[in-house]
Structures are given as structure tokens and as C-alpha cells.
Amino acid sequence: MTVPFRKRLRLVCLLALCAAGLSLLLSCQHARGGAVGSRKLIILGIDGLDPDLLTKFMAEGKMPNFARLAEQGSFRRLTTSIPPQSPVAWSNLITGMNAGGHGIFDFIHRDPKTFQLYFSTSRVEGPKHSFHVGSWVIPLGSGTAEQLRHGKAFWEILDEQSVPNYVYRIPANFPPIAAKGKTLSGMGTPDLRGTYGTFTFYTDDPTAAVGAVEGGEVVQVEVKNNRVATNLIGPDNTFRKNSPPSTEPFTVDVDPLESVARIGLQDQQFVLKEGEWSGWVPVEFQLMPIFGNMIGNVKGICRFYLKQTHPRFQLYVSPINIDPANPALPISTPSSYSRDLAKQIGEFHTQGIAEDTKALTVGVLDDKEYLEQAHTVLAEHRRAFDAEFPKFHQGLFFFYFSSLDLNGHMMWRLTDPQHPAYNPALAAQYGTALEEFYEQIDQVLGEVMPKVDDNTTLLVLSDHGFAPYRHSFNLNTWLLNNGYITRKAGASGDASEPFSDVDWSRTRAYGLGLNGLYLNVRGREREGIVESGAQADALLQEIRQKLLEVRDPKDGSQVITRIDLASEAYQGPYARTGPDALVGYNRGYRAGWKTILGAFPADVLEDNTNAWSGDHCMDFTKVPGVLLSNRKIEAQAPALTDIAPTILSEFGIAKTKDMMGQSVFQPR
């Protein structure tokens, strides 16, 4: 009995020693983290918060918390990116580099060899190899989702230094890079169909234009015996030959007299009155029978809006978002985080651009309906904020809001009597809508400020400001009219494919994306004819000179105020992989929707009567963002590229050699 007892005693002693050692190790680790993380940094990233509007609303007493922060701390204009587009701007902020370093130049990039266009920030691909069995495709391996932004994100560096961090919906982070902290992907996250958002509109109106519309699809249905039987359109089914879209049937039973209907989808039923939105409705697309549950089914969530029951049936279904509770693609770190957040606050938009601006643009939703949807998005962000902010005790807390940007785009026309899309009646109804979003953001700041102590730095910033978008400039039409583009004989009107009818053997330059101007360079483009070097430089100078001379015939305004050459504007390994020059439009002007995808509308300048009426994809000096802090900002002209060094500096971490800026709190 003695020996086993001694053995047991030795074992107990050994375990006690191990436990003591482990707790010592943990406490040391904690102390180290504590030293680095004794400071707290809160960043509110407000996309599109405009310094002029902010100043106006502060002066009018509508943003008291911002006014207090500006008064007690600092308020600066923040130099935005070239070009001032959100994916580029946020990538500047994330990496501390410009587009030459992170490789994001626009929303859209092109493959110079094939002229295939693709989303600049991520690429989602199916499996590389597969074999066919009848009409079925059996994949060999799994697909991939790849982030295309280069450079180290500031939270990666914080992770390396054991600084706790939380990053909510920062743009240009899909799929989210590996991180120790909680992150949720934001702008750039696709819907379940792999697009930036595709709604579906069901109607029995025989005059409706059926088929694909900008940002959506119109489906003709028949109301038979007060019932509509149709399909929800899901992701392309890569298990089938030619990848047709997957569908799930659903029914709508319309009351014969009342404006109300019951919708049945899979095992769910709900009733909507006319003019009412559903909550989030989960849907599972079966891509493969029998084995679908194991390998093929994908889950999404969508919302229904019953626009009209009688005399015409009209039903809007939102883009099908990736279900945060069962994500079909990676959208968070850890991967369980989106599920945990959904449990806390309910299902939420996961699509990067959550506000359905396209549905308003094409008239499927009206202003009231669009604003209801946009308010839902902000309410979700605020619920997430209210759930997460109280948990923040050390390190970095970054939280992103999209509302001022998307609603700035859509509601500008109702604040601007000079805008071609201005409508006095609508302005009377919804003219303060944008202001109300600003006020809500002020309320968020009001929640944050009481938690800011001496040990906390608060930064409130935006990636760019805003300006009216009254007129479209069709760059490709201008290039065509000025002999830089030649179309094939017989080509006229708009081509269905980008540049499909361009004679590349006689084309020297082309426009692509919101600000991009490219030369047709030999060796780079498939049929390039311009020699790089002196010939290219001279051509760029020539086009620059001519573009700067373009005047609006209506009032003589300068249309383009700045052209930045990539060779001057960008530094880094990717500096020459994007556009050769960036077109900086004057306030009031922007590239037309068709020209950015390589089409040739008839007129060089057009009035913008679209609901998308405010913008920022212009001369970067004309649309600066904002930077506010509770501390004194030493930099007189801080830039987005200063933010990453500032974040690191707050935790005593030196900036990396690639980072261009420096801490905004550092005297210069």
C-alpha cells in the first residue's frame, strides 16, 4: 500500500508543479499582452462621411457628439486614395500603402490578355478538375475563395504582437485573412450567386421587361386560382453541365379580395400585407439529390417584400445573402464568429454592399421602400455594435458603417435642386433622409464617447467625402471621337460584351472602371500597339492635356480637373499592373455607367437622371474624407495611408518598411 501511495503522491506533486508552471507562463503572457494592450484604440470607420456635410450638420446642431469631439479633440480633412473609390481607399487604410503596394485600383479589374473583367478584391472559383456523368458534373476537389488584396493588414501585425483586436466589416477583406481576433468581412463579400447583389422581382404585369436588369432579374409569373407558383433563383449549380442556376420552388397564395398573401418556401410559411417586408427567410438550395446534404447544398437567407397584390402581383426578393449561421463561403474569423453573432443579434446582411441601390435605380423599389431597407441595414449594424462594443476592454476595436456612403449615393438628388434627378415632391418627402442617417451615426458616437478614458484613443474617419454626380462623362466615347479607339467596320451602338467590337489593331487607349485610363500596350494587352516607354509617355501626356481641356458645353465648366499618371501616383510592386492614368473628374461629373464597362454611348456628356446621384469617384482632392480624434492630430494634411502607422504606433509597434505614412499624432 505504501508504494502506490508514494507513487500517487509523486504524481500529485508533479501535476501541481505543472499547473503552477502553466499558470506562471499564462500570467507572464497576460502581463506581456497587458503591457502592449494597456492602450485602447477605438476606430469608427464611416464610409463616405463627408467633411462639408459634417461641418454643416454640426453647425446646425444636428450632430452634437461629433461637434463635441471636434471641439475637444481634432477634426481634419483626410486625404483619400487615388482613385477615391472605397475598395482602393480602405485598402490604403488597411495596408498603409497606395494601390501600387496593395494592387487594388478599382472595383473592376481586367485581364489584359482576354479583356475578361473581374471583381478587384476577391476571386471565387469552382474546383479545377471534374468529370461528367450524364448531365452531372462530379468535382475533384473543392473550390477556392481568394483575396486579391496584397500587403499586410494592420490587424495581422497587431496579432503578431499579441494586441487583441476586433474588426467589423472592413471593406476589401473577403474572404477574411487568417486572424486571431474576430473579423467579419464587409464590402466585397458576394451574395450567394457570386455577384455584388442580385435581387429578383416577380410580377404578372405583361408589360414588364422580363429578364436581367441592372443588379437584378425580373421574372414573369402567372396568378392562377389566386396562387403564384414560381422559383427562387440561387447560385449556379456547378454539379450540372453548363452550371444552370439552382432553383427552389415557392408559392404565394394571394387573398382574392384583401391585399395580403401567404408565402410558402420549403417548410416555412409567412403572411405579408401589401407594402410589408418579411424578416430573414432561410433557404437551402439543393445542388445534388440524395447526397446534397453532405456535399452540395448551400444555405442562404433572403427577405421578401410584397409590393402589390391587386390588380398586379409584384413581389421583390432581396439578393440571397450568405447565411451567417451556415456560411457557404468564409466570411468571418474564427469561422464560427458569424454564427455566434447571428445568435446574438439575429440574422443579418452578409453581402458586402447591403443596401439594394440597384433595385431603386431600376424602379423596382421606390424611395420609401429603399429607405426602409437601408434603415434595416443600419439597424443591423447598430445591433452588432451594441452587442460587441460592451465586450471591448483592450486593444483595437474597429467598426465599419456603410450607411452614409450608399445613402449619399442614392439620396443626394433630393438635397440638390441643381441635380437633373431632383424632384421637388420627393425632396419634400425624403429630402432629410440622408441627414437622418448622419444623425444616427452621431448617436453611435454618443454611445462611444462616454467609454473613452485617458487610456483610450478614438478615431472617427471616412475613406472619402461626397459630391454631386450630375453629369456622366463617357470616356470611351470621347476616346473614340478623338481617334484613340477605332471600332470594327459596321459596329454601332452599345456592345453586349466589353470592347467586343473594338479594332485593337488601331486602338491606342481605352477607359475601364470608374477612373481608369489604359493604353493598349504591346506585350501587355493581347493586341497591344503602343510601345511602352517614350511612345506611351507621350501618348499619355497628349491625352491628359486634351482631357483637361474638356468643357461642359452647357456652362463651360471644366469636366476633368486632374489626371494622375500611375508612374507618378503609385509606388510598390503592383504600380504598373493597373491603369496607366487615373481620371479625376470635377465635382458634379463622373464616368458614365456604360463607359466604365467598355461601352460607347452616343454622347460624351449626359445628364445623370439616375437615382444614383451622389458620388466620389472623382478628382481625389475634391472629395477628402474626415479624421476626428479625441487627441490632438499633429498632421495638418493626414492621409489614409497614415492610419495603419497610427494604429501600430498607438501600441508601440513600428510601422513596416512598406508603409508610406506616419502616425497622425506625430509632429511632422
Next chain:
Amino acid sequence: MAGYAVAIAAFKLFLLTSPLAIVVVVSLVVGLLMVVLFGYTSDQKAIGIAKDQLKAHLLAVRLYRDQIPVVMGSYGKILRGTGRYLKLAFKPLLYVIIPITLLMVQIDRYLGATPLPPNAPFLLTVHTTGSDALNDVTLDLPPEITMTAPPVHVPAGNEIVWRLAGSKEGKYEVKIAAAGQSAAKAVCVGSDLARISTVRLRGQFWERMFSSAEPALPENSPIESISINYPDRNIEIAGYGMNWIWLFFILSMVAGFIFKELLGIQI
């Protein structure tokens, strides 16, 4: 002592209100009962012999795998032995399955669905014998339940659907009248564990037994069924929700195998 009593009371409360605790306890008890009942109602000696013979034949297959006639003969005996074993197990299994099925039906009343959350919309669907009856159907609600949308008449399905919401936790009755007949349907609003009946049916004895916890609707009523779409209850295990039946199935099987060994009962 007071602290101990409080802890015991808290534990009891946990057992009474936690669906997970209920499933675990019920699974353990059912596992034990299954084994005991099987032991009492089966011919343990015959089952033991049948299993021993099966093992012997399986061993023969392994030992004489180079002698095809022996292997084939053993396979035949394994088949016959399996049949004999199943025959011996059939009667006791019947004794076990019937009460357990009835027990599961009762447990499902509590664990299959959750009460309706306050202020959340739910659907009350009335199915009638014909579409003509739809226009006669009226609904009488208690003050705590409100209608949040006009009813949807679905003539093609002989249905009328109301969207309702309960403002306060509690058990209520809504009254549905049609063709001079009136019927009530229980509505449970709240968050506690409660006995829930998702549907009230006319006739359909077996369906009623398995899915309804309310008396049958009158035979001469034009109303065939009254149902409420209560949310399914999921029991959370390691962050994943599942229906209680799956958990019950796994746990009661595990418990059964453990108790079988402890009690020395042949299954």
C-alpha cells in the same frame, strides 16, 4: 446547510426547465427501462445460446477460410442463427417499443416545439371541408392575442390563414366558428417549457394520437383542422442545435449498452 438546500433546489429547477437535462435524464431512464424490460420479457437463456452459436459460426469462417465448404456452411448457419436471434428478440422488442413510442410522443409535446415568443408573429391555419365554408369562418381572439394582418383565404387549399401575435406570456384559447359550430384552439405564448399542441384535428385517430394534444374537433364541424406554426425546438450541444429525438436516440442507446453490461442482460 442553507446553501446546500439552495443548490439542490436550483439543480431541481434546472432539471425541470432545461430541455437538455430532461433529454439526458429521460434517455438514461429509458435506456435502463429498455434493458430491464427486455430482460424480463425475453428468453435470456435462448438468446444467449443463439448469440454463442452465431459467434461460433463467425469464428469458423475465420478459422477455416481455406475450406470453402466449411465457410459456406457457416454462412448458412449464420443466416439461420440471425433469423433465430431476431425471432427471439421480436417479442421483447415489441414490449419495449410500444411503451417507448408512447412515451416519446408525450415527451415530444414538451420538447418538439417552443412556445410562441411574445410579440412575434405566428400563423393560425384553419382547414375546412370545402372552399364554400371559408367565407363563414370567424375568429374570436382573447385580448392578449392580436391579429396583425387580414386573413388570407386560400380557396384552392380550403384554408384560411391568420397572422397573429401574443402580447403577454400565458396559455390562451382562440375560438373559431363556422357554420354555427365553434371550436377552440390552445395557444401557448412564452419561453418556459410547456406542453404544446401544434394542431387540433377532426377524426384521424392515429394522426391525432401522434401529433395532437387536444380533443378531436366535432365530427359534424366543417373545420377539419386548426394548426399553429410553433417554432421547432433545437437543443444546443457544442454550438449546434438538434432535435431532441436524435440526442435521445444516441443517449438511450449508449445508456442501454452500459446498463446491459452492468445488469448482465443479453440483448
